[in-house]
Amino acid sequence: GAVVSQHPSWVICKSGTSVKIECRSLDFQATTMFWYRQFPKQSLMLMATSNEGSKATYEQGVEKDKFLINHASLTLSTLTVTSAHPEDSSFYICSVTGLAGYNEQFFGPGTRLTVL
Amino acid sequence: GENVEQHPSTLSVQEGDSAVIKCTYSDSASNYFPWYKQELGKRPQLIIDIRSNVGEKKDQRIAVTLNKTAKHFSLHITETQPEDSAVYFCAASSGTDKLIFGTGTRLQVFP
Numbered sequence: 702g703a704v705v706s707q708h709p710s711w712v713i714c715k716s717g718t719s720v721k722i723e724c725r726s727l728d729f730q731a732t733t734m735f736w737y738r739q740f741p742k743q744s745l746m747l748m749a750t751s752n753e754g755s756k757a758t759y760e761q762g763v764e765k766d767k768f769l770i771n772h773a774s775l776t777l778s779t780l781t782v783t784s785a786h787p788e789d790s791s792f793y794i795c796s797v798t799g800l801a802g803y804n805e806q807f808f809g810p811g812t813r814l815t816v817l
Numbered sequence: 818g819e820n821v822e823q824h825p826s827t828l829s830v831q832e833g834d835s836a837v838i839k840c841t842y843s844d845s846a847s848n849y850f851p852w853y854k855q856e857l858g859k860r861p862q863l864i865i866d867i868r869s870n871v872g873e874k875k876d877q878r879i880a881v882t883l884n885k886t887a888k889h890f891s892l893h894i895t896e897t898q899p900e901d902s903a904v905y906f907c908a909a910s911s912g913t914d915k916l917i918f919g920t921g922t923r924l925q926v927f928p
Contacts, residue, residue: 702863733914744906744918745861794860798914804849806916808860 703729703797707809714785715817721781722812724795730775731797735806736768739792751778751795785816819844821909823919830897831927838922840907841889849910850883850890854903855921861906865892897926 704727714720724734734751749770750758757770769781782789792813796806820843830836842850848869853861867874867881867890874881878897883890894901907919 735915744920747915747917750915792858796916804910804914804916805851805863805866806914807863810860811858813858 702805703727703731703807705795705797705807705809707793707795707812709812710810711813711815713815713817716786717784719781719783720785720814721779722793722795722814724778724780724797724809726776726797729797731778732775733798734772734778735796735798736770736778736780737794737796739794739811741792745794748780753778782814785814787816790814790816819847819909819911819917821907821917821919823907823922825922826920827923827925829925829927832897832899834897836892836894836897836901836924836926838892838905838907838924839889840891840909840919841887842909842917843888844909844911845885845888846911847888847909850881851908851910851916852879852881852892853906853908853918855906856903864905894924897924899926899928902926 706725708723732753736748737745739745748763751770751772753772759765772778794811795809823840851866854864855861865879867883878895880893905922908916910916
């Protein structure tokens with residue numbers, strides 16, 4: 702399967718600042734990446750679908766102006782949490798989908814964001 | 818949109834016993850059903866998946882069954898071992914590549 706990395710693995714920031722999380726597909730050109738958020742002891746909630754060269758598709762209830770997604774190349778998607786607040790503290794995980802039509806997703810190691 | 822329910826939320830078994838986790842989905846167009854294992858603080862790892870043209874799939878101690886008519890699928894782990902302890906998530910996809918996850922099952926295997 703695809704090898705996916707994320708950076709940073711963890712970050713602590715002050716309330717009101719912005720944080721950028723990178724997701725890289727190391728051995729596969731990914732036209733589509735997904736961003737999930739996972740609160741403690743909860744499931745993965747899909748936030749948005751990141752499409753290379755076009756705008757991201759956000760799930761209902763996810764603020765696109767707060768969670769900025771950029772997918773400028775086939776190997777890199779970034780998620781920027783703008784004006785972060787303590788309630789944004791969570792585990793953010795990206796995934797890469799494999800060959801079109803095969804549905805398999807390969808996950809990054811996740812980024813733990815703590816907003817003070 | 819798709820909705821996936823998962824039961825039970827927690828499951829405790831003795832080492833060597835079997836464990837069964839069940840999921841139901843709502844979108845009849847869903848055609849791909851993976852199962853993920855997630856250890857604390859780690860990424861979800863795909864352990865087995867099944868597509869809608871197959872009723873059952875097995876990989877060593879792990880098997881998945883799918884009932885399209887009833888819109889439910891199940892994960893079966895036989896001869897459980899302590900290292901099987903983790904949170905397991907089912908998911909469903911309707912061909913858009915988007916995965917909708919179940920709520921998770923915390924499995925504890927006691928030696």
